[in-house]
Amino acid sequence: MTIKSFGMRVGSVVCSSAALSFSIGIVYNEVVICNPLVYYLFVGGSRSKFGMTFFCMQKLVTFNHVFWNSISSFTYYHEVVKTRFSFSFKYFFMFSLILGTLLTIVVSLTFVPDVNQFLKRFALRAPALYPxxxxxxxxxGKLATNVTEPLHFPVPLELFSDTPGVISDQNQEYLLTIDTNAQINDYSNSHSLIFVTREQVVVPDSDGVGFRVYPISSFDDGTIDKNAVTKLLDTISPWYPFIVPAMIFILWFTLTILLSIIRLISLSVLTLILRVPAYFMHISLTYRKLFQIGLHALTLPTIIQILMTSFELYPPIPFFNSIVFLLYSLVILSELKRKPATSPIQKL
Incomplete structure (x- = not known):
């Protein structure tokens, strides 16, 4: 079985699943499964509903056709160069949308349960963390406490696990240590992420080796006690249900929109590089047409990159993804020197 035939079979399954999803309707609070025509005849509605369903299905089938030909058929690019630029841009947009959404779902399944558990533990246990x-x-510009120092706040492992292990004092790591009698140089021996003296706040540097110092004078005068901490937690608690949806949206926006913009910027540079071999191969394609070809040719390197990342395979080659794209594009250019195919291309 060839890659193309396998892809078409998978695409057929996807389209069939999509057709089934379109066939689910709600009638008088009862769920019925029917095809769009049965829905129209027995449930009611206008022809526009059936037309919209057919239109969406047609788009899915067309996308499936373009997708698999973009990664498995070099001759298909003879047809790509004959189409309008908007056709290829729509394909790239739809590919980015579907890919970004699928990646968001997969990645979300790995962290959403843990985040939800953390939020539940935080809501229950965070108030008890402050003495x-x-x-x-x-x-x-000076800090003072009313307790014996040094004052240690261990890393709150109880927020990350229902059964946190017991750590000996020798191996204990602290989230925060307050010692108004200490000096900045004591930070390295404090085993603490944040170290507070009478006049400074010391935090690790971004390189993980050094540290940065912020003067207490940069903070406003004030008092922190149990009541203030409780009020703060009560203020932010109504926002807990929105944290996970916000994280998912940010993830989707990053994987779908931002990465698409980065791909387009990279493609604009790689297209300039492709003009050199196209010139020596005597292929008279404009920058716009080469860019259009790249909108399809990006499909395969993108999928390869995702698969390699999924299996934690990181080749020690700079710009590996760009190299794959350029090599794939060179094969496409070689094919374009041959006699064009005559099969019609579908509209997207």
């Missing part, structure tokens, strides 16, 4: 009698005061 009841602790009062932290910042005044005139």
């Amino acid at each position: 009841n009698d602790l009062v932290i005061t910042v005044k005139d």
Whole structure:
């Protein structure tokens, strides 16, 4: 079985599934399964509903055809160069939309359950993390507490697991340490992520080796106690249900919109490079047409990159994805020197 035939079979399954989803209607609060024609005859509605369903199905079939030919048929590119630029751009947009949505679903399935569990634990256990009698005061650029120091806040493992392990004092890592009698140089021995002295706040540098120092004087005067922390948690708690949807939307926007823009910018540069071999191969294609070919040719390198990332395969070759695209495009250009095919292309 060839790649193309296998792809067409998979595409048929996808289209059949889509057809089934279009066939699900709700009638008098009862779910019925029927095809669009039965829905129209027995449930009611205008011909526009059936027309819209048929239109969507036609688009899915066309996209499936263009997708598999873009990655498996070099002769198909004879037809691509004959079409309008908008055809290829619509394909690229639809490919990016479907790919970004599928990746968002897959990635979300890996982190959403953990985030939901974390939010539940945080809502229940976060208020108890702050000592009841602790009062932290910042005044005139100096910090003071009302308890014995150094004051350690361990990493709250109970927020990440229902059964956190027991860690000995020798191996304990702290999220925050307050010691108003300490100096900045004591940070390296504090085993703490954030180290607070009387006049400085010390945090690790971005390289993980050094550290950065922020003066207490850069903070406003104020007091932090149990009541203030409780009020803060009560203020942000109504926003907990929106955190996961916001994360999913940001992920979708990144994988669908931002990555598409990056691909288009990269393609604009790679198209300039392709003009050189096209010139020496005596292929009279404009920059716009080469860019249009690239909108289809990007499909295969993108899929290869996703598969390699999924299996954690990172070749030690700079610009590996761009190299794959250029090699694939060179084969396409070689094919374009041959006699064009005569099969008609479908509209997208």
